[in-house]
Amino acid sequence: MGNAIETFELTKRFKNIMAVDHLNIKIKQGEIFGLLGPNGAGKTTTISMLCTILRPTEGTATVNGFDILKEPDEVRKSIGIVFQQPSVDDILTGRENLVLHAMWYGVPKAIRRERIDEVLKLVGLESRQNSLVKTYSGGMRRRLELARGLLHLPKVLFLDEPTLGLDPQTREVIWEYIEQMSRSRDMTIVLTTHYMEEADRLCNRIAIIDQGKIIVMDTPEALKAAVGGDMVCLRTTPADPERFRKIEGVSKVEVQEDYVVLTVRNSGERLQEILAASGKVESVQIRPASLDDVFISYTGKEIRPETGEGGIAQRIMRQRTLR
Amino acid sequence: MRQAEAVYALWFREFKVFTRERSRIVTSIFTPLLWIFVFGGGLGSTVNIEGINYQVYIYPGIVAMSVLFSSVFYGVYIIWDRKIDILKEVLVAPLSRYSVFVGKVLGGCTDSMIQAIVMLLISFAVGVYLSPLSFLLAILILFLLSLSLVSTGLIIGSLMESPEGFNMVVSFLVFPLFFFSGALYPLNNLPMWLSAITYMDPVTYGVDGLRTATIGVSQFPLHIDLAVLAVFAAVMFTMGTKTFERMK
Numbered sequence: 001m002g003n004a005i006e007t008f009e010l011t012k013r014f015k016n017i018m019a020v021d022h023l024n025i026k027i028k029q030g031e032i033f034g035l036l037g038p039n040g041a042g043k044t045t046t047i048s049m050l051c052t053i054l055r056p057t058e059g060t061a062t063v064n065g066f067d068i069l070k071e072p073d074e075v076r077k078s079i080g081i082v083f084q085q086p087s088v089d090d091i092l093t094g095r096e097n098l099v100l101h102a103m104w105y106g107v108p109k110a111i112r113r114e115r116i117d118e119v120l121k122l123v124g125l126e127s128r129q130n131s132l133v134k135t136y137s138g139g140m141r142r143r144l145e146l147a148r149g150l151l152h153l154p155k156v157l158f159l160d161e162p163t164l165g166l167d168p169q170t171r172e173v174i175w176e177y178i179e180q181m182s183r184s185r186d187m188t189i190v191l192t193t194h195y196m197e198e199a200d201r202l203c204n205r206i207a208i209i210d211q212g213k214i215i216v217m218d219t220p221e222a223l224k225a226a227v228g229g230d231m232v233c234l235r236t237t238p239a240d241p242e243r244f245r246k247i248e249g250v251s252k253v254e255v256q257e258d259y260v261v262l263t264v265r266n267s268g269e270r271l272q273e274i275l276a277a278s279g280k281v282e283s284v285q286i287r288p289a290s291l292d293d294v295f296i297s298y299t300g301k302e303i304r305p306e307t308g309e310g311g312i313a314q315r316i317m318r319q320r321t322l323r
Numbered sequence: 324m325r326q327a328e329a330v331y332a333l334w335f336r337e338f339k340v341f342t343r344e345r346s347r348i349v350t351s352i353f354t355p356l357l358w359i360f361v362f363g364g365g366l367g368s369t370v371n372i373e374g375i376n377y378q379v380y381i382y383p384g385i386v387a388m389s390v391l392f393s394s395v396f397y398g399v400y401i402i403w404d405r406k407i408d409i410l411k412e413v414l415v416a417p418l419s420r421y422s423v424f425v426g427k428v429l430g431g432c433t434d435s436m437i438q439a440i441v442m443l444l445i446s447f448a449v450g451v452y453l454s455p456l457s458f459l460l461a462i463l464i465l466f467l468l469s470l471s472l473v474s475t476g477l478i479i480g481s482l483m484e485s486p487e488g489f490n491m492v493v494s495f496l497v498f499p500l501f502f503f504s505g506a507l508y509p510l511n512n513l514p515m516w517l518s519a520i521t522y523m524d525p526v527t528y529g530v531d532g533l534r535t536a537t538i539g540v541s542q543f544p545l546h547i548d549l550a551v552l553a554v555f556a557a558v559m560f561t562m563g564t565k566t567f568e569r570m571k
Contacts, residue, residue, distance in 0.1 A: 053415055053571075076417040087408040091340050103332035104416040106325045132343075148412075 002065075004029045004156050004188035005050060009059035012045050012212075019045040021212035022059065027190060027205075032182050034203035035192040036291065038301065042212040043192035044084060047158050050190070051081055064155050077105065080154035084161045084192075086141045090134040094125055094144050097133060098151055105152035119147035123177055139170030146177055157181070159191040163198060171198075178202055196291035200224075208295055215298045220291060227289040227297050228252065229265035232274060235282040236260060243277040250274075263289070326422045333413070333426025334433065341434045351396075351438055355389040359449060372509055373540055380540075382449050383533035384506025386442045386461075387468060390435050391504075391526055394469045395497050397431035398476015402486050414570075424477065424567040428560070431473035432466065439465040451537055460536040467552040468529040474559035481570045500526045510542045525555040 005027040012020040020042040027033045035043045048054035050063055052072035060067060066074040088097050098116045107115060120126045123143035133141065142162065149157055162178065163171040179202065182189050193199050199206050200220045207217040216223065228251040235258060244253045244262055249270050252263035260278065264270055267286050275281060295301070341347070359382060367378030404410040413423055443461055446453050453461065479492055503517075504526035513521065521527050532548035535541040541548070 051415055053411075073417050076415060081415055083408065083411060085408040085411075087412045089336065089409045089412075090407070091343050092336065096339065100332045100336055101412070101416075103328050104413065104418055106328070106417070 002029050003027060003062075004031075005033075005061065005063050005190065007046075007050075007059065007061040010046070010049060010056055010061050011058035012042070012049060012054065013057040018212045020049070020056075023209075023212070023214065025207060025214065025217070027188060029188055030182075030186045031204040032178075032189045032191065032202050034199040034206040035190065035209060036194065036196070036199045036206050036295070037192075037209040038194055041209045043209065044160055045212075046209075047081075047160050047190065047192060050075075051079060051158060052076060077152075078155050080149035080152065080157040082142075082145045082149045082157070082159045082162055084164060086138075086145055088133050088141055088144050088148065091132065093130050093132055094136070094140075095120070095129040097144060098148055101148045101151050107152050115151060115153075119150050122150070122180070123147045124173075137170075139166055139173065142166060142170075142174060143177065146174070146181075150181060153185070154187070156188045156190065159189060161192055161194070163193075163195065175201055196295065200291050206291070208298060210299050210301070216294075223291065223294045224289045227263060227293050229263050229289065230267040231287050231289055231293060232262040232264050232267050232271075233285040233287075234260045234262070234274070234278050235284075236278050236280060244274065247273045247277060263293075326419060329416070329418050330422050330426040330429070333423065334429045337427065337430025338433055341430075341437070348438065351389060351393045352441060354392070355385045355442060356445075358385045358388065359445075363449070375538060375540065376450075378449055379451060379538060380509075381507055382446065382451055383461075383537045384504070384530045386439065386465070386537075387504065387526060387530045387533055388501050388506055389442050390439050390465050390469050390529075391472055391501055392497060393438050394431060394435045394472035395476040395479075395492065395500075397434055398427075398473055398478070399480045399483070399489055399492055401427070401477060401480035402483055402489070406486060420567040420570070421564050424564050427477055428470065428473050428563065431476070432469050435469035435473065436462070436466060439469070446537065453537060457536045461533055464529055464532040464536060464548070464552065467549070467556045468526065471525065471552070471556040471559040474556070474563040478559070478563050478566045481566050500524055503527070504530045505542070506530050525551060528552050528555075 003026045005025070007023050007025050010020060010023040011018070023046060035046060037043055045054065049056050050061055050068060052068050052075050056069075060069050062068070063075045064078040066078065068075055092100070095116065098119065099112070102112045102116065117126075120129050123146055125140065125143055125147065128136065128140065133144065136144065146162070159178070163174050166174065175198070178189065178191075181187060191202065203220060205217065205219055206223060208215045208223075218226075229249065237258065241253045241255050241260070244250055244260065247270055249265040249267075250262050251265065254261045262274065264274070275284070359378065363378035363381045363385070367376045370377040372380045401410065439462070443453065443458060479496070503520045503524040505521050506526075510518065510521055510527070510531075528543065528548040528551040531541050531543050532545060532552065535545050535548065
């Protein structure tokens, strides 16, 4: 299989800030590729350059074999974009938005109607297609955007933070649509997100980027495996961290005021030893390494959600000392 | 062919917005009515200009004013489109910027011309009776005026980043264009400085041409008015396409 997207030293500099720093990635035809990173990591800038909205300062890229600098029009015809900020027109109905899009993208008149019906059905908006978009909920707008992005049968679909600010149920629905789209057509999907579970759930491969550079790129499974085991959180008065380090399989120990987080391979087998080493324990939580842990282990930083997601308690559990 | 359809789609969107946002139409008709019936009617009860009742005298000027305001504002609304991100969908589509500009201009001219027709239809209420020919002439003049002013508005709108600059456009562009156009006074007896500025204001020629068409008084020959308006429209339209090609 060929590459849907290849970037060659792709770079964007805004005054003194390196938004995207000599990026080289190859995205295969048909895969769901995730760009994961905190706010300001350069995800949206990268996508904007690939969509020919933004001109790179240096380097170039090809999308579906077309050069983004030399053949922007061909690139645009072959891609679909779902923006971070909904860009559907409030004052039009859902269907009208799609009709206009079809005309802008040159979907032939003969198949326009059929195609619109099809995408409306895919995202489950048939019954609301003739309502003004301003009466839609946030999730419905996002679905309409997805439908619009698919209307002209793009070979590559860019999704910039497709579920940002949506409630968990709606998110789940959007994820299902994305999976369905990727399965039913041989479509390459590039999505940016700072939700770890989103990248984990959807992507075949993930590139973690921070400050415009790729830190690591692999499958979610391989990335998680690289963390070195499960996360064991013990709520306890701090014991001597050296006692934990002596236990076999423990690769990392972080001591906080009233809890300890261990990274442990085969945590089930080691639990007795761990408990014995920790003295009085109020609670134990064992969870598999998430992409959050991957991100932290590579960057030393946590991904900050843009919304108040996660809750304080969870944040405390996740908090780590910076090494 | 594809671009023609895209232009139609752009125009269609603008037209839908126009027909759905009724408040925009009502507001833009209301102010000119105040000018004609309150200001014009009030002063007209004692003032005549060149033997013409003042209310009748300013009627063509106010029609031009309504087109001036709605045309420039239409262009500046693009800032909102950008702010709420609906412009992005158009800008990333495989469309030439020229098509985008043409579609937007046609949309704006349609809005303005619908208003202009409403304004021309109430002419009888101020005692102005238009023959079909003078009606068509008025439409032609107003179309040229609206073409140039919609382009002007779009140029400003595409260069401005925030809606906060909107008021500046009103204060430093729309009002001066209106007040210096001679919409409210005759041009033949002005002090030198004022006269010089009115001659430089393109809207002056629109107002003057409209006076010829509707009430039969004017400062300049009609062909001069039409020539100035046509050149102004051509210049602004060309500048607009260039600006849109460079717009991010």
